[in-house]
Amino acid sequence: MTTAITLPEGAPDEVITNALVRDIDLTPFGFTGNLALITLDNGHDHTRPNTFGPQSLVALDSAITEAASRKPAAIAITGKPFIFAAGADLSGLAF
Amino acid sequence: MSDRATNVATSNSVRSVVLVDAVRTPFGKAGSMYAGTRADDLMVRAMRGLLERNPQLSPDAIDDVAIAAATQTGDQGMNIGRSATLLAGIPKTVPGYSVDRWCAGALTATTTVAGAIAMGAIDIAIAGGVEHMGNHPMGELMDPNPRYLAEKLVEQDALAMGATAERLHDRFPNLTKERADRYAFNSQMKTAQAYADGKLQRDLIPTAARSAELGWGIATVDEAPRPTTTMEGLAGLKTPFRPAGRVTAGNSAGLNDGATAALLASEEKALKLGLSIKARLVTFAFAGVEPEVMGYGPVPATIKALARAGLDISDIGAFEVNEAFAVQVLAFLDHFGIADDDPRVNPYGGAIAVGHPLASSGVRLMLNLARTFEAQPQVRYGITTMCIGLGMGGTVIWENPHYTGGEK
Numbered sequence: 001m002t003t004a005i006t007l008p009e010g011a012p013d014e015v016i017t018n019a020l021v022r023d024i025d026l027t028p029f030g031f032t033g034n035l036a037l038i039t040l041d042n043g044h045d046h047t048r049p050n051t052f053g054p055q056s057l058v059a060l061d062s063a064i065t066e067a068a069s070r071k072p073a074a075i076a077i078t079g080k081p082f083i084f085a086a087g088a089d090l091s092g093l094a095f
Numbered sequence: 096m097s098d099r100a101t102n103v104a105t106s107n108s109v110r111s112v113v114l115v116d117a118v119r120t121p122f123g124k125a126g127s128m129y130a131g132t133r134a135d136d137l138m139v140r141a142m143r144g145l146l147e148r149n150p151q152l153s154p155d156a157i158d159d160v161a162i163a164a165a166t167q168t169g170d171q172g173m174n175i176g177r178s179a180t181l182l183a184g185i186p187k188t189v190p191g192y193s194v195d196r197w198c199a200g201a202l203t204a205t206t207t208v209a210g211a212i213a214m215g216a217i218d219i220a221i222a223g224g225v226e227h228m229g230n231h232p233m234g235e236l237m238d239p240n241p242r243y244l245a246e247k248l249v250e251q252d253a254l255a256m257g258a259t260a261e262r263l264h265d266r267f268p269n270l271t272k273e274r275a276d277r278y279a280f281n282s283q284m285k286t287a288q289a290y291a292d293g294k295l296q297r298d299l300i301p302t303a304a305r306s307a308e309l310g311w312g313i314a315t316v317d318e319a320p321r322p323t324t325t326m327e328g329l330a331g332l333k334t335p336f337r338p339a340g341r342v343t344a345g346n347s348a349g350l351n352d353g354a355t356a357a358l359l360a361s362e363e364k365a366l367k368l369g370l371s372i373k374a375r376l377v378t379f380a381f382a383g384v385e386p387e388v389m390g391y392g393p394v395p396a397t398i399k400a401l402a403r404a405g406l407d408i409s410d411i412g413a414f415e416v417n418e419a420f421a422v423q424v425l426a427f428l429d430h431f432g433i434a435d436d437d438p439r440v441n442p443y444g445g446a447i448a449v450g451h452p453l454a455s456s457g458v459r460l461m462l463n464l465a466r467t468f469e470a471q472p473q474v475r476y477g478i479t480t481m482c483i484g485l486g487m488g489g490t491v492i493w494e495n496p497h498y499t500g501g502e503k
Contacts, residue, residue: 020308020309020310021310022309022310022311022312024312024313025315028296028301028315028316029301037310037311037312038310039305039309039310039311041307041310043307078310078311080305081305
């Protein structure tokens with residue numbers, strides 16, 4: 001999926017929330033197959049929670065596509081330490 | 096004598112102390128699978144896993160928490176015993192403290208709370224240990240007093256554990272590199288077999304481990320074991336502590352990250368609450384030796400503990416000996432006339448395979464011994480023993496609560 005969304009002039013660059021996909025073997029928990037675990041992480045600590053702007057949504061979309069393609073027993077989405085996601089990235093709205 | 100004084104209850108009777116349960120996190124290689132995980136979070140995970148396995152115990156009934164770490168700064172500082180208790184969500188009314196006896200930290204946390212239970216000051220306690228050797232490399236911030244060397248209080252080798260192991264080889268020339276390698280190989284094979292049989296996984300608490308690059312993961316098994324180890328491979332490893340030495344990365348425990356936690360109680364309280372009883376503490380002893388041969392410590396510690404217990408080495412049917420170095424286990428076995436491959440010794444392998452996160456290892460020995468007791472009701476007594484840097488050994492003697500009589 002390619003999406004070109006341009007932020008308003010003068011708006012700060014989007015802090016992109018990456019979506020990392022990792023296989024978790026469920027055998028030790030008494031199940032078969034893998035859990036595809038998606039971690040949302042913008043690379044900052046908890047004082048800058050995960051947010052979603054255009055590129056972050058693209059990243060999440062492709063992560064879900066990637067996770068599903070692995071034919072997992074389940075897909076789960078989690079956040080970085082202490083933070084799932086705060087919602088939309090509002091930093092560009094003032095511009 | 097005042098009325099008040101006469102009313103103070105005093106009792107010199109010693110109460111029976113039992114191991115209710117013990118667990119650990121999977122052990123990682125230093126700074127590898129737990130590179131993005133804090134030491135205190137590992138400790139919290141072990142404690143929570145322990146409580147989740149024992150739902151009959153209300154956390155507010157815990158009287159004290161003793162947690163060991165060899166390096167008590169940063170994420171292992173701030174009184175890790177109290178800090179981990181708060182972070183684990185245990186009620187704030189439950190106190191906690193920290194213990195240090197280097198590698199025997201968790202063993203000492205156990206014996207210390209056991210002493211308090213035995214004399215009746217407390218009924219139930221958590222004892223454990225943690226070491227994140229990735230975050231806290233050995234010797235971090237260590238500042239030995241110059242008198243150590245200036246006045247020759249100890250020899251130069253005393254502060255480098257690998258060098259102390261070479262010194263043990265020197266002292267006992269019959270402890271050859273080939274024997275050490277063979278012992279290490281067997282440790283790897285026993286651990287591989289224990290994993291294949293699902294024996295070790297039972298006491299591992301799955302632990303969330305995050306990597307900034309990969310996202311969250313879950314550690315469910317030890318990272319360090321090398322089931323593909325061969326004698327030829329071991330023979331070819333470098334001897335980093337001495338040119339043409341005998342101590343290698345293959346016949347030593349590695350550098351590791353991990354945490355352990357044990358629940359101890361008076362036998363009376365455990366029975367009252369319906370808690371499991373996995374081992375009964377008989378007695379314990381610590382002993383000192385020359386720091387430059389610290390690996391010999393388990394020998395005098397065990398002699399002392401056996402004497403206190405009125406037992407003979409032949410009464411011991413199960414041994415959990417920490418494997419800091421193969422040579423140190425062999426020195427112990429030779430002293431007591433036990434074969435290198437005696438099936439009573441470390442049946443699930445040991446630290447050479449699964450790793451040795453310093454202060455946490457004592458409880459790992461206990462949980463393995465508890466499994467042996469469960470599987471072998473004909474065994475009455477077992478010991479957990481380990482060597483300790485700066486020249487010490489510690490030994491705890493346990494009685495099998497499942498003992499059914501018959502042979503020892």
